[in-house]
Amino acid sequence: MSDDRVPLVELTEATKIYRGGMLSKTSTIALDHVSLTIRGDTPQVVSVVGESGSGKSTLASLLLGFIAPTEGTVRFQGRDIAKLRGAELGQFRREVQAVFQDPFSVFNPFYKVDHVLTVPIQKFKLARSTAQRQEMMITALEAVGLRPDETLGRYPHQLSGGQRQRVIVARALMLKPKLIIADEPVSMVDASLRATILESLRTVNRTLNVPILYITHDLGTAYHVSDHILVMYRGSIVEAGAVETVIDAPQHPYTRLLIDSIPWPDPQQAWGSERATASELEVPEQHPGCRFADRCPAAEAHCLDAPPPNYLIKEGHVAACYLYRDRPALGGEAFRQVLATESPSSS
Ligand code: ADP
Ligand code: MG
Numbered sequence: 602m603s604d605d606r607v608p609l610v611e612l613t614e615a616t617k618i619y620r621g622g623m624l625s626k627t628s629t630i631a632l633d634h635v636s637l638t639i640r641g642d643t644p645q646v647v648s649v650v651g652e653s654g655s656g657k658s659t660l661a662s663l664l665l666g667f668i669a670p671t672e673g674t675v676r677f678q679g680r681d682i683a684k685l686r687g688a689e690l691g692q693f694r695r696e697v698q699a700v701f702q703d704p705f706s707v708f709n710p711f712y713k714v715d716h717v718l719t720v721p722i723q724k725f726k727l728a729r730s731t732a733q734r735q736e737m738m739i740t741a742l743e744a745v746g747l748r749p750d751e752t753l754g755r756y757p758h759q760l761s762g763g764q765r766q767r768v769i770v771a772r773a774l775m776l777k778p779k780l781i782i783a784d785e786p787v788s789m790v791d792a793s794l795r796a797t798i799l800e801s802l803r804t805v806n807r808t809l810n811v812p813i814l815y816i817t818h819d820l821g822t823a824y825h826v827s828d829h830i831l832v833m834y835r836g837s838i839v840e841a842g843a844v845e846t847v848i849d850a851p852q853h854p855y856t857r858l859l860i861d862s863i864p865w866p867d868p869q870q871a872w873g874s875e876r877a878t879a880s881e882l883e884v885p886e887q888h889p890g891c892r893f894a895d896r897c898p899a900a901e902a903h904c905l906d907a908p909p910p911n912y913l914i915k916e917g918h919v920a921a922c923y924l925y926r927d928r929p930a931l932g933g934e935a936f937r938q939v940l941a942t943e944s945p946s947s948s
Pocket of ligand 1: 619620629630631651652653654655656657658659660
């Protein structure tokens with residue numbers, strides 16, 4: 602039985618280092634001591650945003666158990682997922698579902714769309730009869746806003762990109778997941794179809810109470826679908842909080858840069874106003890301090906001494922930047938607290 606006090610997923614000081622080949626001395630710190638908790642009892646949409654290469658997919662792969670952390674642990678309902686075997690591993694594979702960027706790669710063009718739904722039903726023995734199988738598929742398709750009679754019996758190319766991606770969400774749903782991890786689910790579909798896919802994820806979250814980790818490089822869509830947001834920069838979470846708070850009052854210079862660089866439809870927000878430039882500070886290539894220092898307009902010499910801790914801006918809002926060094930500094934538990942705080946939009 603699941604205990605609601607045990608977090609659904611818990612990352613503790615998780616680090617992932619990709620080493621170069623045998624002859625290469627280079628290694629990439631894709632994820633740098635990231636701690637974070639996703640609870641199952643207050644299902645939210647949590648967005649992870651950051652530019653390409655910031656470690657978002659590495660975070661997703663760790664949470665899905667595709668890769669193991671170099672240091673630290675990833676727990677699912679209190680169990681270290683690296684140690685799951687047999688039935689427990691099977692249950693984990695079923696309960697944590699992924700939706701990826703390219704829905705087309707999941708479909709075999711020679712099989713009808715039904716195939717991607719019937720395979721998991723067979724694999725996980727979800728249905729006892731053909732009638733029950735059919736009913737499951739219909740329920741799942743309807744839950745994501747698709748009309749079963751217009752979806753089943755078709756071939757993948759007969760559906761739009763948005764419909765295909767929603768079939769994938771439906772497939773995830775049939776498995777009654779406890780968490781859905783969606784890594785750039787709309788970045789390869791037409792802008793006009795993005796809204797419907799994101800809407801279906803939001804509906805799944807709201808009506809079926811499934812928490813969703815929505816990974817994107819697009820702050821705009823994150824703003825529309827999520828309750829909380831985590832901003833990543835070069836393997837670290839640099840800011841976190843309720844989405845309105847972070848977007849309306851960003852505290853970390855990197856978040857400010859991200860927000861300033863997109864054309865917001867909101868007239869209150871000036872277009873690309875005062876694009877920040879890096880400070881005059883001379884930043885050596887290697888230093889133990891803040892990884893954003895070389896691009897930061899507010900960088901000062903002391904920023905290069907050690908990585909900034911997570912400062913508490915206010916209840917439920919944290920930023921890892923020395924600009925806030927007069928505030929309370931939190932350790933790895935900082936982002937747990939943020940996500941444990943009710944978002945104003947989730948009530
Ligand atoms: P994002 O999803 O935010 O674009 P990734 O998690 O894919 O970022 O990558 C983070 C960093 O790790 C990047 O510098 C990337 O080049 C590196 N990286 C990712 N996967 C591998 C891999 N399999 N081998 C080596 N380096 C990798
Ligand atoms: Mg990625």
